Amino acid sequence: MQRFLRASAAIAALGMTMALSGCGSSSGSGDVTLKVVAADYGSSPANSSEKYWNSLAKEFESKNPGIKVDVDVRSWKTVDADVAKMVREGKAPDIAQIGAYADYVKQEELYSADELLSIPTQANFLSRFADAGKVEQTQYGLPFVASTRLLFYNKGLFAQAGLSAPQNWNDIKSDAEALKEKGVPTPFALPLGAEEAQAETMMWMLSGGGGYTDTVDDAYAVDSDVNISTFEWLQTELVGKGLTGPVAPGELDRADAFKAFTSGKVGMLNGHPTMMQEAEKAGVEVGMVPLPGVNGKSKATMGVADWIMAFKQAGHREESGKFLDFTFEDKNVMDFVGQYDLLPVTYSASETMVADDEHKDLRKFLEALPTAELYPFGKTSWAGVSEDIKKNIGKAVQPGAVPSEILARIGRDATTAENAE
Known part of the structure; x- marks a missing residue:
């Protein structure tokens, strides 16, 4: 708990220092449609992740005129292979929430976290997962949820x-x-x-x-x-x-x-x-x-982490970064992990989960997370x-x-x- 509190204080300080880390030109003015491919965590149509993403996209669009979000939710059985095919065909989504990221780094397809996220968002990731998202000391994979x-x-x-x-x-x-x-x-x-x-x-x-x-x-x-x-x-x-x-x-x-x-x-x-x-x-x-x-x-x-990443092909760096910053706001993180009994990968949301008795059944999973062994991401x-x-x-x-x-x-x-x- 103290670790989470110290990190949250540091993140707040960073927020007062600088709003955005990604400098440089945007993808241009005018309407942009972000293509988002995400994995389905639901066990039936009744609890499909499509409902979460559509609600998130609608709220984001209302706060960001000129940016539309088109979400395509696919089964875990095929989503990784589907995204790989899209990338090969030159039709990469702007954002993909899938199981692995590193092979796209090799292909120079991904924006780095520095190019996308505000400093408070980037600093808020649990360090174990931020490190797991790095290739040669640069973070490209953004941890989405864990278990x-x-x-x-x-x-x-x-x-x-x-x-x-x-x-x-x-x-x-x-x-x-x-x-x-x-x-x-x-x-x-x-x-x-x-x-x-x-x-x-x-x-x-x-x-x-x-x-x-x-x-x-x-x-x-x-x-x-x-x-x-x-x-x-x-x-x-x-x-x-x-x-x-x-x-x-x-x-x-x-x-x-x-x-x-x-x-x-x-x-x-x-x-x-x-x-x-x-x-x-x-x-x-x-x-x-x-x-x-x-x-x-x-x-x-x-321990398992699933990843979200932004592709360069369409050139929507700034818009993708805005959507990802929004996705990692505590309310949106907790809405998702609460629905599926998963674990957050940010310090502030982890602190919220530890303090909330509604999630007491997850505490034993959360306590094991910092030392859990992960895939060779x-x-x-x-x-x-x-x-x-x-x-x-x-x-x-x-x-x-x-x-x-x-x-x-x-x-x-x-x-x-x-x-x-």
Whole structure:
């Protein structure tokens, strides 16, 4: 809390010093339409992110005559690839809110934060995430929202089976077996489908003592011995024993796994804060613990940040900066994170969340955020590697597959892509 308060005071001082950091010419006078592509955080049309963005755009337009905002909200399954295609075709949006930014830095497609944001806005980002948005010490990726991940379990199903929260991998397996005996369709949901397999993969890698990169030299280590052991365990002890439900993990998307959980068909899965709200609405009582390691506490918790960035192609630097400054005002940040039970990435909004009892269920996630381990966002190869993982990691747990071969192929391609940068 004190850290947030000190930072807020510093930001206020900066605000009195200078209003805007981006100097230079604007994109010109006259009406401008900003094209914004954003990811959908909703689980159904009823809570689609489109409603938030349309409301935000309307309010911004009323305060900024001459600037229109055209928002295109797309599924997480396709939005990263869709934006990449737009950029290749010379039709980049002015602003994209997606999962990775660094490959566009390599292509010199993005404005830097210095060119876009007011100093108070830029200084307000939590330092861990501001640093994660940098390539060669310059920030291009603007953190949009964050979350940490926990193991969720259905308290009702656990009580019926006489179970308590798992403390290690053997507990996960034995609990899943007990749930299966009680007729639970999916004792442990393992979504390694295309939607967000890179997150599920990283959670299990960290749980097994590994990760995407080597802690010594930050090189890719997808096929490290510990990562291979992790996927061999998942293949033999969960998938191979019929504990992951009727849908093959490589075909199971996160959204479908979450829906099954809130309908009472899943005993355990790895989830983010948004799931609390959906489970409560469905009357499912949820227990939450960190995903345990092989023999106890995992070495690290996974943190996830999603990014927003501004492209140079259309030349709307000044207008894009105004819209981004508006987007990061506390009210707008809290409107979004409050709707989806996500975590803010600014000091002032974090302070607001800590102080508000309405968000008390999120405090344990927020407390874990400063030390959570993130994707290797700063690697310009990460977007491509992430897509490769989404498409292929599910094969590593299929019956008859050799996990070491799948991981080795992904690892080789990752290293080749990084060395080519």
